[in-house]
Amino acid sequence: MNEPRAYAAAGVDIAARSKFAKSLPGILAQARRPEVLSDAGPFSGLFRLGDTYRDPVLSASADGIGTKVKLHLAADRLDLCGPDILGHSINDILVCGAEPIFFLDYIAGNGLTTEQKLTLVEGVARACAEAGCALLGGETADMPDVYAPGEFDLAGFIVGVVERDRIIDGSKVAAGDVMLGIPSSGLHTNGFSLARKVLDICNGEPMEETRRRLEERPAVLGGGSLGEALLTTHRPYHRQVGPVMERIHGMAHITGGGYVENVPRILPEGVTAEFDTTAWPVLPIFQLIQQRGEISSEEMYEVFNMGIGLVLMVSPDDAEAVQAAIPEALRIGRVRGWTGRPVELRGL
Known part of the structure; x- marks a missing residue:
């Protein structure tokens, strides 16, 4: 079919999105852990805790990197978005004593090229690999009329684990510390x-x-x-x-x-x-x-x-x-x- 596609004209190119999606399994493989039971493609990611832990408690956090993305875009350094969102997210669960085990990203924008999207996800994958954290999945959404042409946002969702008797909740903090x-x-x-x-x-x-x-x-x-x-x-x-x-x-x-x-x-x-x-x-x-x-x-x-x-x-x-x-x-x-x-x- 060579007819113009109405959805693409509205700002969402399914063919380009499909091409992008085919690259994801290789990218996610860069940040895989043995506990991961799923590849890119299914509706959800699967992660097995196994019997490594005695009394595991999951710690979860969601965040973004704010308007710093405008600087990343202007400097053509979208590869730095991954280390930024990972660093922020890891520290947010670290403060309760948790180690990062898996991460999901969410990219929303208007008019990002396939190359730009790949640069963003590859940056996240590299940062996950360096942190020993699996990139379990994510979502990339084309949202014309919500974002200005060429602009985007990045959010991340991290899950970590800590033994229940090792949770750091501040209860031990005392005068003199x-x-x-x-x-x-x-x-x-x-x-x-x-x-x-x-x-x-x-x-x-x-x-x-x-x-x-x-x-x-x-x-x-x-x-x-x-x-x-x-x-x-x-x-x-x-x-x-x-x-x-x-x-x-x-x-x-x-x-x-x-x-x-x-x-x-x-x-x-x-x-x-x-x-x-x-x-x-x-x-x-x-x-x-x-x-x-x-x-x-x-x-x-x-x-x-x-x-x-x-x-x-x-x-x-x-x-x-x-x-x-x-x-x-x-x-x-x-x-x-x-x-x-x-x-x-x-x-x-």
Whole structure:
């Protein structure tokens, strides 16, 4: 049949979608685990827990990477979307002690080429393989009239597992605990709506102008480009934290909402997390955003991670051992008795 296809004219090309789908089994195979019982194609993915665990509890989380996708698209670095969504998702289940076992992605857009879709899924598959997490399946949706032509969004759904008696829920956190921070690589995947506005990038200008602005090299970045600083991917921390998991009382993933919103999610009643903000270096990209946006320090720590991606709360007796296992971990504060607020940021 060579007649024009009505569905394709409406923005959904079934022939192109079929071609894309045929590539998926090979891509998913890059991130396969022995427990996976299904290949790409069936209506659902199958994963067998087996008898490895004594009393397994599943941990699940869903998230996206926000408006950072606009920068990925402008820089033609869709391959970085996978590491970003995996890093974010892994950390969200890590804080309860879970190891990642499988992941599903959801890509929705308007007018993405088959090559762009493949780049996105291959990036997710590579990130899954590096994390030891199966890419069990996903969905790619063409949604004309919902998204502007050429634009898209990416969401991820991760499932992990933790033994019930090893769940980290913050109940062991107590006054006197030491807070250790593991450095971030940059913005990770949060705060990009503010960053884009302040830096005037992906802010309504033509694509070619966006690319020019991504090449800017402000002095504060020490020779690096704005694009390099903004596109640095979200660090996953499960490899570093895994060996010392049993020593940890609580963990907070510093994402959207910064310290004020994320840290209280792991605190029991009656304690305050007191941070010494002078105990770690603020990354240059945050300095640039604050300077150009004339943003108060208080708001910066409410929006961004400011250089710390994961906060660990440990007994003073274990702090030295945890730092020996994770040499980059810094002492950034302490847990103390209730001060009237769940989080105190000293040194601003």
